[in-house]
Amino acid sequence: MTFHSDVYVATAPRDMRLMHRKSFAARIRDRRVSGWLFMLPLILINLFVVAIPSIFTLFFSFTDWSGVGDANFIGIDNYTKLFTDPEFTNALVHNIYWTVFFLIVPMTMGLFSAYALTRIRRFRVIFRVLYFIPHIVASVVNAAIWRSIMDPTAGFGSLLHLNFLGNPDTALGSVAFINNWAWWGFLVVVFLAAMRSISPALYEAASLDGAGPARQFFSVTLPGIRPTFVFLGLMTIIWSFLSFDYVYILTQGGPAGSTDVLSTLLYRNAFTNQESGYASATGVVLALISAIAVVTYLVIRRVKKWEI
């Protein structure tokens, strides 16, 4: 055994270790590591603004916390109270109404308007921008505009002798209408983008088979945008149960609770009635409703083997 070979034998394992060990910088450059590093800020933010508050909300939902001071454990009393509280039932019914409205009206408007836009060449961009503008206008501004339009003394309401927001029978529908005004343009743009990704060859084939525009819509367009359609439907359910801004700005849940939804009830219980424990229970129920919607969607996706 030579000297060199001795050295080689002695140093080989260390050199090999060095060769296989990546430098710190190289590790950062590793795609998996760099991916996590890019995700880290988001993970931290979500930890602080979603995960930790969620845990606290769940905890406080089992207490009589007023929002200040100490909280006493009261078991499931808040949840028992929820289901016997007529205000909660009233708000839940309004949320269900709201969800049904937004699953039908803006989805239908968005679908057909997007389909119509795919069939025109001129002014398509202009229409798309026009539809989208209400969505990017602040909800406070939209609400102020529509409140003026519906004003029973000076606006459109005076012409029809109707007090849209003041009549408990029409208030909820009016607020939903105003919210829809700002919402459906967004759906048009998303549906349009999805529709344009459908292969034109499918439409040509359908046309050759004698399918008219309506037939093409139901047999080519709808199946082609199914992932987008289902996803927006799911998000509509979740957003409907979280709706707050337009109701709060326009009616604050009134008149006589006719526009109260779960989020305005939650807000009132937390900050006016100083029943933060009870409000937390409402929040947990809201989260459960959203979770049910998501799980249902995931199950359907798995059963139907949708690749979305």
Next chain:
Amino acid sequence: MELITRRTLLGAGVSAATIGLLSACSASGSADRSVILWNNLTNSTQQDYFQKNFVDAYTKAKVKFSNKPNNAIDRLIQTALAAGSGPSIVITPGPSTGVPEYTKAGYLIDLSQYADQYGWNDAFAPWALAASKIDGKLMSLPTQFESMAFYTNPTTIKKNNLAVPKNQAEFEEFCTEATAKGMVPIATGKADWQGVNEWHAVIALNHGAGPEAVYSALTGATKWTDPVFVDAVERYTGYFKKGWFGGGVNSYFTNTFATVYNQLVTGTAAAMISGTWEFASLRKYFGTEAGNNEVWDWAAVPSLGAGVPEVVWDLAIGQSAAVNSKAVDVAGSVAYLNFLTTDKKTILNAVRDQDFQPSPIRITASGFPTGTDSRTADLYSQLAAAKKIGYTTWTFFPQKTETYIILNWEQVLTGKMTAADYCAGIQKSFAEELAAGNVPAAPKPGQGI
């Protein structure tokens, strides 16, 4: 490109941490001892005036003032206090809202120990200090004194040959005549502020059932389900249903404050029922600032029930202020609170210049500075001499009961709830809060203020 080694990174981290730690030490060594105040003034003119005369003019400590939206200040303060911070001076909408909860949580200091030092027992009206005590401890000081009033535009009254009513019969005649002339008898609306509901509930109870009955119920001697209250609520909400208030129930829900003031100034409405805080708002619609020659006037809210005195002054603390136990300079904050609530010259100048509501300190008509609106001086003179007093929900009712009164008033107006059920709900909520010791002390109705 030079690669960063672990050692370099570690060294940089340690250096940064050291610098941060030293900076923190340095910062804590020179802690800002300013008195922090959050308030909810309506417009920029009032904010500028307050900054100049109540903040900059105070020389004994540095005061930092920040204005918050009226519909958010309570939530902001509650959240900040729960997080262990918040302003030095804690503003609440009266002594019965927020103060009891903050006291239980230990967020406020007991001001009793400073009462003698600053002479508060002599400075304030006794009822106001009594209402600001919790379990015998002075936890807040009243910063705004207000009452309810019956507003008119004298030109409109004269032109339509109407007479300002003093009792139920005259009030009903007034409304009937105004309606016949195509006017809205009483301008009002809750679109901008749901709390308008409780203004009317206060009138219904104190002027419909009478202050003696209300006082009796506040002490627990009478139940809120007593027919005297049920009848009063039924009668008053009946006026709404007749279209006398705001032009009808639905219109009441959508009338904004601007609509209400415009109705009064243009003669579309014959009168307006609201609080004395409107003095500041009306100056923008009447006279010089509005560019017209119209004037407004006020009168006592008429009696609306048999046997109820024609003049009853509803006592109200529109705003209270306490001191945060986590304030950096507690003594300095108390001193500033004393200035804010008892510096008569500054307070009365603000009444003259901006129609600010004064704190319930002892004021006589002669105490007002030259140039004060005679309607203002007259109001506070009459209030000071008042013998029959009423009880506002935001001063003498516990918080949950107050919220119930606000929210369910609309249910009665729309016929979804009967007056009897409404009163039963008040009783249920009130009984719980009375048992919990959350009902503020109320002065006897006949003892004056």
